[in-house]
Amino acid sequence: MTLKLPILTLITFTPLLGLLAILFINKKDELAVKITAAIATAIPFLLTILAYAKYDFSNPGFQFIEKLSWIKAIGASYYLAIDGLSLPMVFITTLLTFVCVIASWNIKRPKEYFAFMLALSVGMTGVFVALDFILFYVFWELVLIPMYFLIGIWGGPRREYAAIKFFLYTFIGSIFMLLGILGLYFYAGAETFDMLKLAKASVPLGLQKLFFIGMFLGFAVKVPIVPFHTWLPDAHVEAPTAVSVLLAGVLLKMGTYGFVRVGFQVLPEGMKAYMYLIAVLGIISIIYGALCAMVQTDLKKLVAYSSVSHMGFVMLGIASFSNLGVKGAIVQMFSHGAITGMLFLLVGAMYDRTHTRIISELAGMLSKMSILTALFIYTAFASLGMPALSGFIGEFLVLLGTFSVYKAFTALAAIGIVITAGYMIWTIRRVALGQSTFKETFLDASPRELAYMLPMCGLILLIGVYPLPLLKLINPSLTSILSALGVK
């Protein structure tokens, strides 16, 4: 599909223009900074919708391709393109970035904050659209520094520890990913970093497994797969609200997207060899994440562990190597971004008012802030996979896909859903119902907050009831990728 616009470059780099504009605005002129940031993130979102509208659903391959030679000496090119797997990710990224800008309207030191957030946005979007391994690596690493600053400056009491832990952990993971990339580059002998060309090069199985292990470590830290997940509770809890939303909603998806793109297209035999191991790790993440969430006293930490659990579902779906399973994984990635994003926004909204995240102290919120609590109940139900909301679609498809391959794991995953339902409903009871310990009245959701919360809730409902817009986007590309591997 040809558009006269280099739409992917615009989607990825408009925030950079916003960043440059912000650098020149006086830091006292806070409104100008905020409006610039809002525009710089709204434009990519609108362009993503445009891309969806112009997307050719009959073409399973890559579209909106932009390819320029970048570093000829090593064969790295500036290669952007999307297909049915990456467009949902770009959509959720641009949506959440815009939402986070609006959600952070009252942040202190807005100039630096939005500067870092826009830099972060470039990296996040770039990962999903890059088809050249070096470019992919550059965007992957690009998110580290802004995230470090965002958590380290605007975070909670243990922010320095959380920021440096996140940075170190993810950096070490990416080191191994770089080793895998470079290894693949040399042994494929293709003299290019183009992902698709490297996919066609024949690499012996032993080496494929080796390179996949390198990439696995890089992606596994991001997903996060147990036992590489220990950075997540700290980072999520200490980060400011909007940054937690981006961490959970987008950064985690970078890891799983890496598995889908690299695992299914570039190193399929390598990943297939570790299929069972990934499924096991997925199940462990589901159950362990859910159990950890159950015992939390801090609401934000509970949501963080629930993220670990939900990402376990994604990994299970990917490891099933079946059309339904991977489709469920991608739907789950999309819906989890929206759902967990909403959860963090709501927790943040409650914290802004009550200045506590401890569940026992947050009792009786239904009487204090009814609209916010109603939304919280709604989102918590979405999170546990209530049918008619998007979480169900993802989890159901994953279970369907996994059932034919690993019956035992499907049973365990279903038990995981029960545990999730358990702690979520228990949390709803503790937070919404009961007698509040607070004497003062709180402001309920402001128009600004409703402006971004209601559309997100609408999106969750839409995909839950009518997932066709998402599924018809994923299906062609997914089917073509998997059929090349001989998967029906």
Next chain:
Amino acid sequence: MTVSINYMLFLPEIVISITAALVMLADLYIWRLDRVKLSTLAITGLIASLVAMYPLLNVTATTLSNNVFSDEFALFFKILFVLTAIPIVLISQSYFGKNFAPGEFLVLVLFSLVGMMIMVSTTDLLVLILGIEITSLSSYVLTGYNKTDKRANEASLKYLILGIIASAIMLYGMSFLYGVSGHTDLLKMSSLIASSRSTLAVFGLILVLAAFSFKFAAAPFHQWVPDVYEGAPTPVSAFLSVGPKIAAIAALLRLLFIGFPAFIDYWKIMFMILAVISMFVGNLVAISQKNIKRMLAYSSVAHVGYILIGIVVASKLAITGIFFYTVAYAIMNIGAWAIVIAVSEGKNLESIDNYKGLAKRSPFLALSMAIFMVALIGLPPTSGLWGKVYIFAAAIKGNLTWLALIGLLNSVISMYYYANVIRHMYLMEPSDESTLVGSLPIKAVVIAMILGVVFLGVLPQELTELSKYWSYYGV
């Protein structure tokens, strides 16, 4: 018998020597202690030397009975040296005053530059020693330039004594090489030594390489660096960390690949060990440093370690990586040192604690330092990434993946102390809230270096193509 001398080949050195003489005379007779006029004269001379390099493009020739060997390899480094000397002159401006005479300082820097240029444009061992000595002697004096500062005196004396010992060892090693081959010219020596395979030659080579490792400060020959970089006036530390270091590496490239490619099995192992030790010592000890000059000193030891990986691999890609790395390293380092000068405010405020809250006191300086720290870690989108990618990729390609893994892990370790500076600047409160404004020359240098770092980070293809040009050195 008249010998025709092709003066064009060492015209840049002549121009710089004349500039130095002019500065000296001007300082004595006309512009006493006038730093602006003297610096302008020095910079004009440096730019003139760049012009004088123009006829040397595409020329490979020798003169003075093969003692001067000018080719584009030499030209690359000569241009790099001049381009690093100009920012050094600019960032020294705030130091010049009654007790820090600009005249002699500029003269010494210019002479050091001549020495570095001689080092890279020769294949004769004796001329190499000449170049090394000119550079080193100027460096010794520059280190102790602050006559009243005890640390400077100590640093200068340490550097002098250790440097002289190193030069002596180098000469001793070279005497063996001469003894075995009967020549001092590398081009004539290499085939003779290769065929003789004499143990004496290997011994001589090891001595020479050890002395070289002192000059560019690879561990465990690095012990002088922290004290010298800390004690010397900061512009001198900046100069030492880029100028003589890179010159020594360039001379090493010539030595190893022109003179002794036959002994690659020996020096490969030696540099493998030096590389690993340099990286670990540099990065691990830097973590505990409280003085930023010492931290940058240890960081430079680590960076030499990364470059040595390239020498160990010795492939075409590795040589490309080494060239790219030296340019990227020079830019990042000068930028970082420039900010160290700005923050120390002439009062020797060199502790990392002085960087607390710099983001509030001077957003510009803090952001610039953050960019240079990120570049030194080797993260995209800065120039520091590509040098490391090329060298580690070369290691993987050359079946030395373990070396690449060590290099990458060391990058992670280094992240800790570079991020520590960023942490102080952004995450901590300043001890005094006064705004800090860098002087104009410092700001100009910092902006130029930032542009260099970001440009090379986002668009590395030009420099990569240029570096690839010399990859024929690799095996």
